[in-house]
Amino acid sequence: MLFQRNNIWLSKGKKVYLNTVRHDNIDYLLTQLNPDHEKSKGGNxxxxxxxxxxxEDEYVIxxxxxDIDNAQPWMKTRIARFEREIDALQTAKEANCGNVIDFKFSEYKTISNKKFHFYVMEKADLDLTSYLEAEDLxxxxxxxxxxxxxxxxxxxxKLGxxxxxxxxxxxLRVNGTWKIGDLGLVAYREPDFEIDEIGERIGPIGWLSPEAMNKFFNEGLGKKNTHGFDCKLDEKSDIFQLGKLFWFIFQGNIPIGQIRRADFKLKDKTLYDLILTMLRHSKENRLSIQEIEDGFKTxxxxxxI
Known part of the structure; x- marks a missing residue:
């Protein structure tokens, strides 16, 4: 394995034997997850x-x-977020959360004289995007x-x-079970330290909550938050994103702007009203996760079901 052009690469040819990581005296062999290496690269x-x-069980690493030992200040923030992701997965595993991707182990590996942190998790069969594109549900x-x-x-x-x-x-779907994956942006109810950077965009474009947009546009040097807009992302930010996701699952588009009953094609006003409350601009007016569950049960x- 080698590190070049700011990414980790697998060795080729006679050096493929270097593509291993060791845990509990077992050498695990790495291969490409996707033939297109570009799809194996993320920002961090x-x-x-x-x-x-x-x-012969296959996982994802x-x-x-x-580099842990030579990180600039902004890199240390990214490393801290990665370590928090591992901590969240470990916490979910210890609590037997069956609908969260299963964590296996974490270690460090030296590549090209640099030290990198990694973790191993179960491998999914497919993601929700691919599933919805392929199936007529x-x-x-x-x-x-x-x-x-x-x-x-x-x-x-429930774990904060x-x-x-x-x-x-x-x-992600794993052996027929749908699970929550990619905890790279997790936060805790009672954080021991603040990882989010001032003015940072937290979350994916198109799925951002109003407070995530506020954070991006109103925090930071030279930016004015004259009216004290809410820039804190918490459990109610998850509720907003869930509302968007549920809408997307039912009809394949993302709700934006002024939403009307006619925009929701499913003939279920009760469900429409429930999702609409999840999408309220002010998070104080959004339902709690328990209220959403109670609404779904009706x-x-x-x-x-």
Missing amino acids: SNVFAVKDPNT KFCKF SDQMRFQLCTYILEGIQQLH IYHRDIKPDNI RYSHYG
Whole structure:
């Protein structure tokens, strides 16, 4: 393995034997997760497939691509966020959260004389984006899919963990079970330190909550927050993103602007009203995750659950 052009790469040819990581005296072999290496690169990480030589089980390995020992201040923030992601996954595993991607182990590896932190997790069969594109789902199946996702986010919230990056690409199916993945932007109810940078965009474009937009446009040097707009992302930010995701699951577009009943194609006013309350601009007016679950339960019989 080597580090060049600000990314971690697998060795080729006679040096493929270098593509390993060691844990508990077992050497796990790494291969490309995707033939297109560009798709294995993120802003702060690289991902690969990794195999247990004893069981032949295949997992996913994620590297933070910043040298632990020689990190600039802004890199240290990214490393801290990666370590918090690991902590959140470990916490979810210890709490037996069945709807959150399963954490296996974490270690460090030296590559090109640089030290990188990595962790290993279970490998998904596909993500929600691919699933919705490939399958012609009934309304009942779409509703049930929402309940699985809701359960996963609720499991995290009970642990005081907020995801803040809810989108179809981060909802993963593993052996038939839908799970919450990519906890790279998580925050805690009682953080021991602040990782978010001033004015940083937290979350994916198109899925941002109003307070995430406020943070991006109103925080930082030279920016004025004259009216004291809310720039803090918390559990109610997850609720807003969930509302967008549920809407997307039912009809394939993202709700923006002035939303009307006619915009929601499903003939279920109760469900429309429920999702609409999740999408309220002021997070004080959004439902809690428990209220959403209670609302969904009133529709179980309608959808044959």
